[in-house]
Amino acid sequence: MAAIAFTQTHIYTKQAGPKDNKYCIQCLECSDRNIYVGTGDSTVQHLTLDQTQLGPSSPIKQLRSVPLLNHLLVLWEQCVTALNMFSLEPVPGLKAIQHSSCMEVCVHSVELITASSRRKLVRIHAVWVDRWEVLREVPLPQDPVSLAVDGSCVCIATVDRYHLVDYHAGSMLELFPHDRSRRQGAMVVPTGGGEFLLDAPGSLGMFVMSTGTCQRPPLPWPREVLAAAVCFPYILALQPRGLSVYSLLDHTLKQTVMIYSSLSLSMWGSEGVLVFTDRQIWALSLVPLQEQVQALVICQRLDEALFLLDGVQSHLPQHSYEELHKDISYLAGVHQFNQRAFDAAKELFIAGDLDPREIISLYPDMRPCLGDRGLVSRRGETTVGQEEVADLARLQREDAAAYRLYLDFLADYLAVARATGRGGPREAVDCVLLRVYAEQGAAGKGESLRQLVASPNACRLDRCVSVLEHHNRYFVLGMLYQSHGNHVKAIKTWVKIADGHFEDPSCPDVYEHIVSTLTTQDIDVVWMFAEWALQKNQEVGVQIFTKHQQENNDQNSFGAEEILKFLKNYPQASLFYLEFLINKEKSETEGYHTDLALAYVNQTLEAFSGQDEPPEAGETRGKLQELLWSSMSYDVPARIMATGLHVERAIVLGRSGDHTQALRVLVHEGREPHAAQAYCHRAAQERSHASGPGDAAGLRRTLLLTLLSMYLCSDALAGEALELLGDNALHFPPGRVLELLPGAWSVGLVCRYLVGSLRETLHRRRMGGLQRALAQAEYLRHKVLWTQASKTMVRVHKGQKCQACQKELTEAFIRTVGGQLLHTSCNTQSH
Numbered sequence: 040m041a042a043i044a045f046t047q048t049h050i051y052t053k054q055a056g057p058k059d060n061k062y063c064i065q066c067l068e069c070s071d072r073n074i075y076v077g078t079g080d081s082t083v084q085h086l087t088l089d090q091t092q093l094g095p096s097s098p099i100k101q102l103r104s105v106p107l108l109n110h111l112l113v114l115w116e117q118c119v120t121a122l123n124m125f126s127l128e129p130v131p132g133l134k135a136i137q138h139s140s141c142m143e144v145c146v147h148s149v150e151l152i153t154a155s156s157r158r159k160l161v162r163i164h165a166v167w168v169d170r171w172e173v174l175r176e177v178p179l180p181q182d183p184v185s186l187a188v189d190g191s192c193v194c195i196a197t198v199d200r201y202h203l204v205d206y207h208a209g210s211m212l213e214l215f216p217h218d219r220s221r222r223q224g225a226m227v228v229p230t231g232g233g234e235f236l237l238d239a240p241g242s243l244g245m246f247v248m249s250t251g252t253c254q255r256p257p258l259p260w261p262r263e264v265l266a267a268a269v270c271f272p273y274i275l276a277l278q279p280r281g282l283s284v285y286s287l288l289d290h291t292l293k294q295t296v297m298i299y300s301s302l303s304l305s306m307w308g309s310e311g312v313l314v315f316t317d318r319q320i321w322a323l324s325l326v327p328l329q330e331q332v333q334a335l336v337i338c339q340r341l342d343e344a345l346f347l348l349d350g351v352q353s354h355l356p357q358h359s360y361e362e363l364h365k366d367i368s369y370l371a372g373v374h375q376f377n378q379r380a381f382d383a384a385k386e387l388f389i390a391g392d393l394d395p396r397e398i399i400s401l402y403p404d405m406r407p408c409l410g411d412r413g414l415v416s417r418r419g420e421t422t423v424g425q426e427e428v429a430d431l432a433r434l435q436r437e438d439a440a441a442y443r444l445y446l447d448f449l450a451d452y453l454a455v456a457r458a459t460g461r462g463g464p465r466e467a468v469d470c471v472l473l474r475v476y477a478e479q480g481a482a483g484k485g486e487s488l489r490q491l492v493a494s495p496n497a498c499r500l501d502r503c504v505s506v507l508e509h510h511n512r513y514f515v516l517g518m519l520y521q522s523h524g525n526h527v528k529a530i531k532t533w534v535k536i537a538d539g540h541f542e543d544p545s546c547p548d549v550y551e552h553i554v555s556t557l558t559t560q561d562i563d564v565v566w567m568f569a570e571w572a573l574q575k576n577q578e579v580g581v582q583i584f585t586k587h588q589q590e591n592n593d594q595n596s597f598g599a600e601e602i603l604k605f606l607k608n609y610p611q612a613s614l615f616y617l618e619f620l621i622n623k624e625k626s627e628t629e630g631y632h633t634d635l636a637l638a639y640v641n642q643t644l645e646a647f648s649g650q651d652e653p654p655e656a657g658e659t660r661g662k663l664q665e666l667l668w669s670s671m672s673y674d675v676p677a678r679i680m681a682t683g684l685h686v687e688r689a690i691v692l693g694r695s696g697d698h699t700q701a702l703r704v705l706v707h708e709g710r711e712p713h714a715a716q717a718y719c720h721r722a723a724q725e726r727s728h729a730s731g732p733g734d735a736a737g738l739r740r741t742l743l744l745t746l747l748s749m750y751l752c753s754d755a756l757a758g759e760a761l762e763l764l765g766d767n768a769l770h771f772p773p774g775r776v777l778e779l780l781p782g783a784w785s786v787g788l789v790c791r792y793l794v795g796s797l798r799e800t801l802h803r804r805r806m807g808g809l810q811r812a813l814a815q816a817e818y819l820r821h822k823v824l825w826t827q828a829s830k831t832m833v834r835v836h837k838g839q840k841c842q843a844c845q846k847e848l849t850e851a852f853i854r855t856v857g858g859q860l861l862h863t864s865c866n867t868q869s870h
Contacts, residue, residue: 043334044273044284044294044326045311050074051086051320063317067305068102068111070124074313074320075111077102083113083127103144103151108168114142117156132169143188150174152193152206154183161186161195163206177204177211187227187235192249194235196225201237203251212251215239230269230287238264244274258290266303268312270325272351275312277304282314282323288350296323328355332363341371345387365391376401377429381448388452395456395468402449403432408470408502443479450475454487465497473503473519477510485545492518514546526560530568537575554579558586562597569605577612585619599626603634614638618662621670632666632673639663640678640687647683664690668721685709686718693722698742706749712759716766719743739770744779747771751779761788768795828856841865 051074063079074086077099101114110130111122119136122129140156144166151164151171159179164171181197188194191207198221201214218240219225228236233249236258244258244267258274266277273293274285279301284294296314298321304314311324326334328351335344344367352360368391375384388398399405435442453472457465469491476488492498492515500523507516513536520529533556535541536549546552554572557565565583572580584602599620606613617635620626639659646656666673667690676691685704692701705715719742727735743763750760764771773796780789839848843865851863 044331045270045275045296045323046326047296047298048322048324049319050313050322051076052318063098064302064315064320065098066100066102066303067313067315067320068104069305069307069313070104070106070111071308073104073124075102075104075124076315076320077113077115079317081115083111083122085125085127101142103142105144105146105149105166107146107149108166110166112142112144112151114139119151119153130169133171136164136171140183141185143186143193145188145190147190152186152188154186154195159183161193161204175206177206184221184225185227187229189229189231189233189235189249192233194227194229194237194247196227196237201225201227201247203247203249205249214247214251215245226264226267228267228269231271236267236269236274238267244276256290258285260285265301268304268306270306270309270311271354272328272347273325275304275323277301277314286347288346329359329363332367336367336370339374341367341374345371361392365393367391369393369397373401373428376448379444381444381451385448385452385455389455389459394464395453396464398449398452399467399471401428401431402445404435405449405471405474408474409467410502446475446479450479450487466499469496469498470502473498474506477506477512477515488512488515489518492522494522496522498522511541511543512545513541513543514549514552521556526556526564527567530556530560530564534568534571550575551579554582555586557583565597573606573609573612577609578615581606581609581612581615581619584616585623589623599631610638614642621666627672629672629674632670633675636663636666636670636673636675637678639666640675640682640684643684644682660684660687663687667691667694668725685711686714689714689718693718698722699745702742702746702749706746706756712750712756712762715746716763719746736770740772743767743770744775747776747779751781761791764789764792765795768792769799771796773797773800824856828854833860835860843868 064076065079066077068075068077076082076084076086078084079098081097081099083099083102097116099113099115101112103112103114104110104124105112106124109124110133111124111127113120113122117138117140119139119142120129121133136151136153138155138157139153142151142153144151149166151166152161153164154161159182160176161179161183162176163174165174177193179195179197179202181199184196184198186193186195191205193204193206195202195204196217196219200216203212203214204210214237217225217238219238226236226238230236230246234254235247235249237245237247239245239257242260242262244260244264246253246255246257248254260276261278261283263278264276265279268275269287272287274287276283276285280297280299282296282298282301282304283292284296285291286293298314298316300316301314302316304312307313307322307324309325311322314321314323328347332344332348335341335347345364348355348360348363348367355363368387372384372387372391372393375381375387396409399409429445431442431445434445450472453468453475457468457472472491473488473496476485476491498519500519503519504516507513507519513532517529517532517536520526520532530553532541533549533553536543536546537553543549550572553568557568557572565587569580569583572583574580584597588597602616603613606616614635617631617638620628620631621635639662642659643656643663646659664686667679667687671694676695679687679691682688685708689701689704689709692698692704701718702715705711705718719739722742723735723739726738747760747763750756750763764776768791771792773793776792776796786793833854835848839860840846841848841852841862842859843861846862848860848862852860853863853866854860855866
């Protein structure tokens with residue numbers, strides 16, 4: 040394969056001789072740079088060829104080192120013997136452990152776990168310099184075949200299944216069966232972190248945690264696996280004719296190493312593994328992870344390189360990981376960029392935490408936005424390879440539509456980088472974004488351009504003003520000035536748009552925007568543009584004064600007298616400002632109320648003087664009437680009484696207390712019966728606000744009877760009298776009405792009034808009876824409760840105490856509704 044995970048090195052060969060027929064390698068053990076070989080003729084051999092003969096020619100089954108004690112543990116002839124790691128001499132005081140079929144060493148706690156060859160159990164030994172001690176024995180349901188240890192957890196393979204044993208907690212968990220014979224031996228490989236790799240039926244490598252759960256999917260591997268080892272991030276599976284290397288991250292086959300007649304393998308620290316035949320030893324060294332990643336990049340396997348890099352992040356220095364990740368993300372992103380897979384490219388550039396200037400530099404026409412200190416592209420500077428970038432300059436000349444797609448990508452990428460806080464130097468990013476949005480304003484980027492300049496930004500005026508002017512984005516230019524604190528220049532730019540000097544159709548409501556902006560500016564700036572705003576539209580322009588006072592809470596705001604003086608030449612704006620003072624600011628200044636009332640009167644009279652009454656005249660007159668009713672601070676009676684505004688004259692008379700004259704004006708002069716009737720109700724309503732509903736009802740009856748008497752004085756107003764009676768039957772007392780009605784009127788003529796009045800009288804009578812019945816029921820309910828409480832037997836035993844003072848009940852007492860017994864004096868004090 041082009042990218043390899045391990046390099047193969049031949050490190051030792053035993054030359055065959057006439058007397059070496061029994062020599063064959065049986066097992067290996069590594070400690071640091073020391074390699075120990077167990078042979079078939081009972082020999083333990085150091086790689087430097089130091090050797091010691093243990094006894095008869097029996098094969099050595101296992102070797103395990105204990106570097107902390109300089110011990111080498113040897114399993115041969117079902118005995119565990121301890122040798123010195125360097126001299127290979129037996130350790131004095133450590134007698135051989137008999138009847139052991141396999142063993143493993145827990146390095147962290149310096150403990151030895153042995154499987155008994157005669158009994159169904161495993162033993163845990165504490166290993167010392169000159170002795171070992173059996174700590175405990177763990178019984179098993181079957182004979183143990185092989186085992187592995189990780190911390191206090193031992194994974195044991197018996198004759199037909201796997202078990203997990205925690206010898207500290209004394210617990211055992213039965214796992215799944217296996218299909219290996221006793222001669223083959225079940226395979227148990229510790230992977231670290233409390234996890235074990237087991238050979239499951241169906242040619243699967245199962246990953247099992249010390250809790251019995253699986254956190255990885257099973258690994259499909261060959262059927263004849265002799266041994267396995269885990270060298271992060273790979274799993275090595277040894278077969279008779281070679282060794283397969285699988286990724287621990289995604290379980291895919293990464294490499295195959297051909298080694299014939301292999302017997303087994305042994306871990307070589309963290310550097311790799313040792314594989315041995317009967318006469319040879321091969322070292323498989325793990326290629327440095329950084330070199331593996333670089334090799335994948337050179338082979339254009341960029342996604343695989345990123346996947347591997349993220350998987351081994353914890354095993355690399357942070358600085359190396361970050362640099363590699365940036366380089367690979369850049370190359371992978373450029374590859375997707377060239378293929379126009381812009382979403383994938385954006386994700387890679389963002390995930391790589393790249394400086395956006397590196398991406399901007401890919402666009403030749405955008406490089407001036409980087410300025411003199413612009414960052415040179417990462418192209419040609421990466422430590423892992425190069426990727427040719429699409430020729431965007433040629434594409435811009437030959438295919439504008441395709442180039443626009445690349446610009447869209449640049450805008451989307453920079454917007455995301457800016458929003459996530461990974462935008463690097465904001466100045467370059469904001470200038471490029473503004474330019475791209477301006478160039479693609481017609482393609483739906485207008486709103487994005489506004490949002491950019493409306494928010495805090497680092498756009499440089501010397502680079503961005505000319506771009507916006509070139510693309511006729513004058514409204515955004517004003518917003519850019521405003522974002523940099525140049526409010527006067529911003530408003531002047533917008534004024535030129537409103538006056539037609541600049542053409543910018545992107546903001547049709549530029550005048551309203553100017554007014555809204557002026558409401559938040561200093562007084563000097565407002566005065567600078569106030570006259571222009573009022574000349575454009577008095578109704579909208581006056582908001583620069585009204586909203587300014589509201590938003591600034593009257594602090595550093597205008598004086599009302601100063602504004603009214605300025606508005607003398609703008610009557611409509613003056614009217615709106617007076618309405619604001621009275622209705623919004625609740626001003627009680629008599630002059631303001633008087634000026635507003637006079638303005639209403641003048642407008643109403645001007646409207647009536649023409650042939651056609653304009654539609655807004657009725658609205659103005661309604662405002663005048665409402666002001667006359669609600670305000671107590673105006674001084675306009677003389678002006679109104681001299682006009683032909685009958686309703687307004689009646690209101691003025693009524694506010695002075697002369698209701699009869701007010702009704703007379705409405706009935707005889709104004710000939711407005713509906714207005715007269717409305718006057719009666721509104722006068723009663725105003726009385727209700729001042730004195731309460733009782734006085735209001737009496738005033739309403741009095742005014743309605745007065746109005747009825749006026750109607751009955753003239754036969755021409757008989758129809759209005761009947762209508763008045765019918766509409767207000769509830770408010771007229773029947774007896775008083777019958778006294779006023781002419782004797783010539785028939786019952787049928789006043790039938791509507793009589794029916795309504797009688798219906799109301801009957802309703803009131805029935806409601807009164809219902810209320811009395813409800814009150815009577817409530818009274819009876821309380822009486823029943825009182826009777827039950829007063830006639831209930833109360834048991835009082837000797838020594839009963841008052842629940843208030845806790846003294847014995849030796850004098851008069853009472854029982855409360857809640858059942859408490861209290862002295863009468865205590866009950867009085869509690870209330």
